Amino acid sequence: MRDPTVFWLLAAMLALIAVLGAVALVLRHRARQLQRLLQVSQEKLEHLQRQFEHFVPADVVEQLTGGHGIFAPQRRAATMLFADLRGFTAMCDRLDPAVAVDILNEYFRRMNAVITCHHGHINELVGDGLLALFGALEHNPWQGRDAVLAALEMRAELARYNEELRAKSLPELRFGIGIHGGEVVAGVMGAGAALNKFTVTGDPINVASRVEGLTSVHKVDLLITEEVRSTLDDQFRLRRMPAIQVKGKLEPIVTYYVEDISSLGSSASPTQGAFESHVDKVT
Amino acid sequence: MAQLLDEIEWGQAILPRVSDSAWEAEVKRRVGQVSEVDRRVAASTWVREVCVLMISYRPVAMPQRLFNIGALVTAQENSCRYCYGANRAYMKILGYSEAFIRRIEQDATFAELDDKERAFISFCRSLARSRPRPMKADYEALVALGFAPLAVSEMAMLIALGCYYNRIGILIACPPELAFERVANGFLGRLVAPLMRMVMSMHKPPQPPTLDAATLTTGPFGTVVAALAGLPGAAIFRTALDGAFASAVLPRSVKALMFAVVARTLGCRTSEIEARKLLAAEDFSNDEIDSALLTLRSPHLSQRDARLIPWVRNTVYYQTAMVQQQTATLATEIGDAATLEAIGVAALANATVRLAMLLE
Numbered sequence: 001m002r003d004p005t006v007f008w009l010l011a012a013m014l015a016l017i018a019v020l021g022a023v024a025l026v027l028r029h030r031a032r033q034l035q036r037l038l039q040v041s042q043e044k045l046e047h048l049q050r051q052f053e054h055f056v057p058a059d060v061v062e063q064l065t066g067g068h069g070i071f072a073p074q075r076r077a078a079t080m081l082f083a084d085l086r087g088f089t090a091m092c093d094r095l096d097p098a099v100a101v102d103i104l105n106e107y108f109r110r111m112n113a114v115i116t117c118h119h120g121h122i123n124e125l126v127g128d129g130l131l132a133l134f135g136a137l138e139h140n141p142w143q144g145r146d147a148v149l150a151a152l153e154m155r156a157e158l159a160r161y162n163e164e165l166r167a168k169s170l171p172e173l174r175f176g177i178g179i180h181g182g183e184v185v186a187g188v189m190g191a192g193a194a195l196n197k198f199t200v201t202g203d204p205i206n207v208a209s210r211v212e213g214l215t216s217v218h219k220v221d222l223l224i225t226e227e228v229r230s231t232l233d234d235q236f237r238l239r240r241m242p243a244i245q246v247k248g249k250l251e252p253i254v255t256y257y258v259e260d261i262s263s264l265g266s267s268a269s270p271t272q273g274a275f276e277s278h279v280d281k282v283t
Numbered sequence: 284m285a286q287l288l289d290e291i292e293w294g295q296a297i298l299p300r301v302s303d304s305a306w307e308a309e310v311k312r313r314v315g316q317v318s319e320v321d322r323r324v325a326a327s328t329w330v331r332e333v334c335v336l337m338i339s340y341r342p343v344a345m346p347q348r349l350f351n352i353g354a355l356v357t358a359q360e361n362s363c364r365y366c367y368g369a370n371r372a373y374m375k376i377l378g379y380s381e382a383f384i385r386r387i388e389q390d391a392t393f394a395e396l397d398d399k400e401r402a403f404i405s406f407c408r409s410l411a412r413s414r415p416r417p418m419k420a421d422y423e424a425l426v427a428l429g430f431a432p433l434a435v436s437e438m439a440m441l442i443a444l445g446c447y448y449n450r451i452g453i454l455i456a457c458p459p460e461l462a463f464e465r466v467a468n469g470f471l472g473r474l475v476a477p478l479m480r481m482v483m484s485m486h487k488p489p490q491p492p493t494l495d496a497a498t499l500t501t502g503p504f505g506t507v508v509a510a511l512a513g514l515p516g517a518a519i520f521r522t523a524l525d526g527a528f529a530s531a532v533l534p535r536s537v538k539a540l541m542f543a544v545v546a547r548t549l550g551c552r553t554s555e556i557e558a559r560k561l562l563a564a565e566d567f568s569n570d571e572i573d574s575a576l577l578t579l580r581s582p583h584l585s586q587r588d589a590r591l592i593p594w595v596r597n598t599v600y601y602q603t604a605m606v607q608q609q610t611a612t613l614a615t616e617i618g619d620a621a622t623l624e625a626i627g628v629a630a631l632a633n634a635t636v637r638l639a640m641l642l643e
Contacts, residue, residue: 042389117605138414138600139550142579233578 073187078136079143079179079228080205081120081151082212083111085128086174095171103165104128107173110157118150119143123199131208136186136200144181144231148258151177151222178212180204180225207253210246214255217244223255235262285359285408287388288371292604293364297611298455298619298626301325314339315486320365320448320457326620329526330627334451336519337444339488343515344433349400350441351377352387353407357445359388360411362603365452366445368459372467376476376483399428403438410442410637411449414600416549422641433513439641440516443634447523450598450630455623456607491518503528504542504557507639520638523631528561532624536565537588540575541595541625545632546639547576548599554639587617591625598629 085107092100108130112122115132119140124131132150135143154177162172182204190196211223218241229238237259243252300322307317307325313335324330342350351374358366374384383395387404396404406425409417425435451457466472496512499505503524511517528535539561546554562572567583575581579593594613597606614622 046389116602119600139416139548141547141576142596145579231577233574233580235578235580 073185075183076136076186076200077143077181078184078186078200078204079134079147079181080184080200080208081115081132081134081147081177081179082208083130083132083151083154083175083177084212086176086216088128088173091171099170103170103173107158107161110161111154114153114157115150118146118153120146120150131205133200136184142231144179144228147179147181148224148228148232148236149261151179152258152261155221175221176212176215177222178208178210178215179223179228180208180211181227181231182207206248207246210249211253211255214241214244214246214253218242218255218257220257222258224258226254226256229256236260237262285356285388285390285412286362287359288364288367291362291364291367292602293459294456294604294607294611296323296456296458297607297614298323298623306331310335313488315483315488318369319460320452320455323455323457324451324623324627327530327532327623327627329523329530330451330623332526333519333523333627333631334448336491336522337448339490340444340516340519341488341490342437342441344431344437344513345441349403349438351379352400352404353438353441354445355384355387356404356407357411357442358449360408361446361449361453363449363452364603365457365459366449368461368464372460372464372472375467375472376479378476378480399430402428403430406438407442410439410641411446413549413637413640416551416640419641419643436511437514437516439638440511440514440520443638444516444519446637447630447634450633451626453601453603453606454598454610454626454629456611491515491522494518494521503539503561504554504635504639507553507557507635507642510638510642520635524635527628527631530624532620533591533628534565534584534588536562536567537584537591538628539565540581540584540592541628542632542635543572543576544579544592544595545599545629545636548596549636549640551636551640551643553643554636557639587621590616594625595629595632598633 085104088104095103107128108122108125111130115122118134119142120132120134121137122130123133123136132147134140134147134150140146154175158173158175165172182202184200184202184204186198186200188196188198189201207225211225215221215223220241223241224238232238238256239259241255241257243254245252300319302322303325307321310317310321318338320334321331324334341347351370355367355370355374358370371384375381386395390404390408402425406417406421409421422435422439425438426432430438466475493513493515494517496509499512499517499521500509502508502521508517508520508524511520528538539558543555543558543562546552546558559569559572563569565583567575567581571581571583575583575592579596580589581592584592590613594609597609610622610626613625617625
């Protein structure tokens with residue numbers, strides 16, 4: 001032990017152990033920091049993903065965030081429901097802007113609750129109009145029926161909302177609804193990452209929009225096309241309207257006015273009670 | 284994305300507790316304790332039996348660890364507050380850390396899992412969600428990763444049975460086992476967990492027999508159940524399907540139609556063919572079946588039973604709070620006994636069709 005070489009060797013080893021220990025401690029501390037950072041990032045990501053789901057359907061979010069970050073465009077059979085408020089723009093000119101926005105927001109909240117209850121989702125809000133899709137996100141063999149049942153309940157809900165508006169001496173709302181079904185292309189579209197969104201495109205969208213426009217011509221509130229009519233049974237009371245030529249179509253379009261359903265509130269619409277309580281909750 | 288425990292909206296219980304001391308004593312003997320679900324489904328002999336068989340099942344072909352994780356993930360994916368909370372608490376008792384459970388719930392890529400385990404979790408989520416519906420290729424992908432075919436069949440069965448139990452919990456809006464959750468998540472839980480694990484390992488619940496393929500094929504949806512041949516769990520499915528279709532609370536025709544509607548909603552041809560066979564045996568012509576599936580109505584059904592057809596499709600893809608409201612409305616219209624039976628059939632249809640999807 002008196003050999004200075006041994007002493008220095010031992011000292012060097014001890015110093016090395018001390019250094020290694022210090023490095024290990026630092027690394028452990030950093031690893032913990034990184035783990036915490038990862039946890040926080042994961043929670044932020046999860047929060048963002050949940051917020052994102054308010055704007056994009058959940059399964060599209062899953063596909064976008066789960067791996068490749070792409071949503072492959074697909075052809076899907078879907079039913080489109082266009083609803084547009086009549087005379088709301090003129091009404092806005094007369095109302096306080098804050099009141100007009102409140103009226104519109106409440107209308108959208110109620111319509112959204114109805115549409116969701118009937119297996120649809122609102123894809124787009126444009127001004128005072130909305131586009132709802134049925135069957136665009138998941139296989140739905142009853143999409144035509146769902147869209148018409150949703151429209152009938154939208155009509156009933158609008159009547160309830162108008163009663164409330166009347167009681168507050170506010171102007172009542174009127175809408176026109178057009179429904180059409182067909183094959184569309186569903187995908188994430190837009191002008192660059194910031195403006196991209198999940199939507200559908202194709203001729204059936206234009207037709208649904210035109211059919212909604214025809215509600216003013218026929219002076220009714222709810223029209224469907226032959227494609228949608230073929231999915232309904234005799235429970236639905238329909239009235240055939242005169243065929244009318246519309247922009248972009250060679251043949252005149254035959255539409256049907258949906259008057260009512262023979263047993264709304266019973267077996268045809270099992271969601272009625274639940275829907276009302278859902279709307280109450282939402283509003 | 285699947286919801287976390289505290290994000291799930293949960294309504295008031297739809298069905299009351301039923302007092303049946305003989306049944307509760309039997310459950311205690313077989314499982315060790317009586318759950319809130321056991322008490323609320325006690326009025327239906329087949330629904331309650333399937334619940335107990337499922338809870339007491341022990342895996343034979345897949346690792347217990349994956350079995351536990353699978354039950355948690357399936358409950359989370361189905362947004363069943365009751366099952367999710369109970370499974371989470373159970374995992375804590377089994378010794379899984381909060382951090383590990385949290386990572387599984389968040390589907391975090393840095394969880395301490397290997398590729399096979401991650402693939403299994405992804406399979407659980409995909410089959411439970413069925414949006415889009417999984418296929419035979421998904422089953423084969425797990426086999427290609429190195430899982431034994433029997434193990435994958437047991438996984439699929441676990442998820443399908445999970446879908447059954449989760450729907451029972453959701454559709455009756457069963458109050459969560461908060462006392463158990465509190466104990467498992469608290470200091471006391473950590474303290475007594477080793478003791479509880481020891482007690483649980485000593486208690487060996489009776490397991491169902493392994494039935495041969497011929498026995499499994501006999502009865503409703505025989506071709507689907509036969510795919511589980513070699514697993515004792517197949518007997519649970521056989522018991523469930525036989526019990527459901529033998530029960531007299533609802534007519535056989537409405538139950539077959541409910542299965543057909545779930546099959547149509549999920550786009551499963553195999554299940555629809557099986558349901559059509561049952562409907563044909565109840566004197567439904569092909570046109571009548573087509574019409575019923577197109578319109579969700581049938582002149583063969585009473586006013587009460589007609590309500591179940593549009594309702595059952597809401598049990599496939601749902602928002603928990605909304606389907607509970609719809610079921611509560613149904614219960615006020617048709618009464619507790621028919622509602623419980625309908626819930627059992629809807630839950631079983633969802634389980635059976637999910638299993639069948641992997642055959643095509």
